[in-house]
Amino acid sequence: MPRALITGITGQDGMYLAELLSGKGYEVFGLVRGQNNPRAQLVAEAVPSSRLLSGDLRDLPSLVGALDIARPDEVYNLGAISFVGMSWRQAELTSEITGLGVLRILEALRIHTQGDMSKVRFYQASSSEMFGKVREVPQNESTPFHPRSPYGIAKAFGHYITVNYRESYGAYACSGILFNHESPRRGQEFVTRKVTRGAARIALGLQDTLFLGNIDAYRDWGYAGDYVEAMWLMLQQDEPGDYVIATGETHTVRDLLDIAFHRVGIEAWERHVRQEPRLFRPAEVDLLVGDSSRAREELGWKPRGNFRDLIEMMVDADLADLARHPHDPASAGRTSDWEDPRWAR
Ligand code: GDR
CATH class of the missing domain: 3.40.50.720 (NAD(P)-binding Rossmann-like Domain)
Incomplete structure (x- = not known):
């Protein structure tokens, strides 16, 4: 063994x-x-x-x-x-x-x-x-x-x-x-889970606004x-x-918002999202997209599924979880302490 x-x-x-x-x-x-x-x-x-x-x-x-x-x-x-x-x-x-x-x-x-x-x-x-x-x-x-x-x-x-x-x-x-x-197990401090959790909570009437930083960053998720x-x-x-x-595909946080909010039946996510200067990073990574040819050729590895399926799976998991534990303190949508504006000085 x-x-x-x-x-x-x-x-x-x-x-x-x-x-x-x-x-x-x-x-x-x-x-x-x-x-x-x-x-x-x-x-x-x-x-x-x-x-x-x-x-x-x-x-x-x-x-x-x-x-x-x-x-x-x-x-x-x-x-x-x-x-x-x-x-x-x-x-x-x-x-x-x-x-x-x-x-x-x-x-x-x-x-x-x-x-x-x-x-x-x-x-x-x-x-x-x-x-x-x-x-x-x-x-x-x-x-x-x-x-x-x-x-x-x-x-x-x-x-x-x-x-x-x-x-x-x-x-x-x-x-x-x-x-x-990413996955349904992703911590809620990361942007995908913050958005899927937030969209689910907004759809269920548990929250009204989602505060984000730079939504123009590109990531290969x-x-x-x-x-x-x-x-x-x-x-x-x-x-x-x-x-x-990597998948070789890149998307913005805006694309993530489109898919997550659409999944819960909300088309105009702009009404629920507020960008806050305190959530922007002192130095940002603007564009990531990976070329995993070496892994594909030598390891025979390739990703299954696509970005939309991934985000929809995460939203569905958050909806199901909130239905089970609507009062779970971990899902209270609170601002974590790293988002405190005093850090931005
Ligand atoms: P990242 O992931 O920094 O790429 O690192 P994260 O999900 O934190 O940020 C992705 C992008 O979203 C923008 N963004 C926000 N991010 C967070 N967390 N919260 C927000 O409110 C928000 N608004 C906009 C960020 O500025 C960024 O551009 C992840 C981690 O898992 C690392 O450990 C890992 O090494 C890399 O991915 C690969």
Whole structure:
């Protein structure tokens, strides 16, 4: 039975990956941060056979300990502070976890394998945010990076340190440069889920207005369930490498609004949406669209479904969820603290 350790198992991707691997017969271990992490229960429900180990990407001994217990064949490093908007507010913490955390888990692996880093396969969750300011369209594995947020900069460090451990120590280490990927499990701070949740709440009369930032940004949005499959495929190749994972289609936040509001029977979303300067980012990534030819050719990977299906699925899931839990505090549509205008100074 192959064994895998997933950092960030409590996040959207961690949960889909845990389900995928356990369905393939893996023994799945997950690293969980903090005492009594409330999201651990969600993982236990989704993948009852998974085993959760305490550890933190800020704490090297805990990482070595988790590796010694899990004795994995594959390690997937998905743990990060992943919300770009927040990374300006907590730039140091983002660098510490999203950036230096990658070095720590690689170093823990070097200790655990006693230097033979080819023995355990390693996946690093790199991001299209590393491309940042548009240099070329579409973006592929050789497009230069120009990150525009502390998050993107931390991810660029993680990417390069992964490449460096491959080149320095012969690590079997892959970096997946994933473009945006969404699902009903997406956190409500991200724009797709904020919009699908907001449209559903407005249609049900639970909310009247949705506050957004820049709705002219273009993103290449795919389905998270497809993207975790690409992570696994990368680690099944003879040689490790870096791959862009994307749909190749790009849409604006406006397109997202069109589809989500249409799904709930509202055509004039403009009446319900207000753009607020406090929700604009200090530096924006205007246009992302990925060229995943390498993954398609070498891994045989391709995305299923399209953008409209994805957004409609998310709206339907939010409507169903709100019908079950209309008073769920997590769905109260409150302004989160990162949106507080005092941060904008
Ligand atoms: P992103 O995702 O930053 O691309 O990173 P997000 O959904 O947060 O933003 C996408 C675009 O929407 C614009 N936007 C808003 N975004 C949010 N969150 N809230 C708003 O109110 C809002 N209004 C407009 C943003 O400015 C941006 O242009 C995601 C994350 O999952 C990263 O961890 C991952 O690495 C990349 O995708 C690939």
